Amino acid sequence: MTNSVLHVADVHKSFGGLRALSDVDLNVEEGTTHAIIGPNGAGKSTLLNVCVGRIKPDSGHVVFNGEVLDNHTPDEINQLGVSRVFQTPEIFPDLTLLDNVMIPAFASRDGSFKLRPFAKLRHEAAVRDEAEKTLADVGLGVMAEREAASLSRGDKRRLELAMCLIQHPKLLLLDEPTAGMSRHDTNRTVDLLKTIKERGMTKVIIEHDMHVVFSLADRISVLAQGRIIASGTPDEIKGNPKVQEAYLGGAH
Numbered sequence: 334m335t336n337s338v339l340h341v342a343d344v345h346k347s348f349g350g351l352r353a354l355s356d357v358d359l360n361v362e363e364g365t366t367h368a369i370i371g372p373n374g375a376g377k378s379t380l381l382n383v384c385v386g387r388i389k390p391d392s393g394h395v396v397f398n399g400e401v402l403d404n405h406t407p408d409e410i411n412q413l414g415v416s417r418v419f420q421t422p423e424i425f426p427d428l429t430l431l432d433n434v435m436i437p438a439f440a441s442r443d444g445s446f447k448l449r450p451f452a453k454l455r456h457e458a459a460v461r462d463e464a465e466k467t468l469a470d471v472g473l474g475v476m477a478e479r480e481a482a483s484l485s486r487g488d489k490r491r492l493e494l495a496m497c498l499i500q501h502p503k504l505l506l507l508d509e510p511t512a513g514m515s516r517h518d519t520n521r522t523v524d525l526l527k528t529i530k531e532r533g534m535t536k537v538i539i540e541h542d543m544h545v546v547f548s549l550a551d552r553i554s555v556l557a558q559g560r561i562i563a564s565g566t567p568d569e570i571k572g573n574p575k576v577q578e579a580y581l582g583g584a585h
């Protein structure tokens with residue numbers, strides 16, 4: 334029997350007169366990679382923001398691992414095991430890569446990092462080892478002592494991914510992880526995400542690059558004008574005329 338890690342139930346969200354999400358239902362099964370695709374402005378980022386508690390829906394619910402998230406802050410949702418890689422990487426530019434990865438590791442081991450940041454130094458050696466290993470996993474091992482500001486855009490995204498992975502999230506949400514990357518960097522990122530998939534981590538990925546989507550996704554949901562117009566396996570989505578009309582046959 335499959336196990337739903339993330340359940341989005343009948344979510345609505347408007348910004349003023351604009352309906353960004355209407356009647357959105359989504360089920361993400363444990364260990365799968367679920368892609369959300371759709372044209373620009375379809376509501377994909379809004380949906381991820383609702384899932385991580387950055388945007389509160391007007392109605393409907395998000396349930397993670399059986400827990401209703403309605404009243405949880407983004408920090409609490411992160412502590413429950415949900416991590417997100419943003420469209421614009423959220424890193425500490427003045428710190429080294431190693432420090433960037435150690436910070437969320439302290440947070441996930443000891444509760445909110447903001448509370449007692451340096452009371453946790455006894456863990457430092459173990460955390461440092463794991464941070465070095467995680468940087469190596471994402472291909473940034475040799476740059477561990479460099480300042481994060483000096484990285485290329487693609488490497489910043491890989492760094493942010495390392496910052497998520499070290500938290501061992503149950504659910505990883507990726508908002509256009511290959512946007513702006515060269516084909517070479519995109520392929521490296523796809524390989525990395527495949528490795529993570531082999532470890533059984535559940536992922537939701539927003540992506541415009543269909544090569545990436547069809548390389549990684551077990552299931553795909555298509556958003557258009559704030560509504561899910563189709564959900565299914567990659568083959569079902571490829572053959573769905575509504576999807577071809579709304580998305581695949583369009584500008585993308």
Ligand SMILES: Nc1ncnc2c1ncn2[C@@H]1O[C@H](COP(=O)(O)OP(=O)(O)OP(=O)(O)O)[C@@H](O)[C@H]1O
Nearest residue numbers: 348351352353371372373374375376377378379380
């Ligand atoms: N904070 C906000 N205030 C007002 N309107 C917003 C806000 N956030 C998003 N929107 C609008 O909601 C709609 C959905 O935006 P969203 O960013 O979720 O789409 P998207 O599918 O992620 O688009 P893209 O692929 O271009 O990133 C758009 O019309 C956008 O302009």
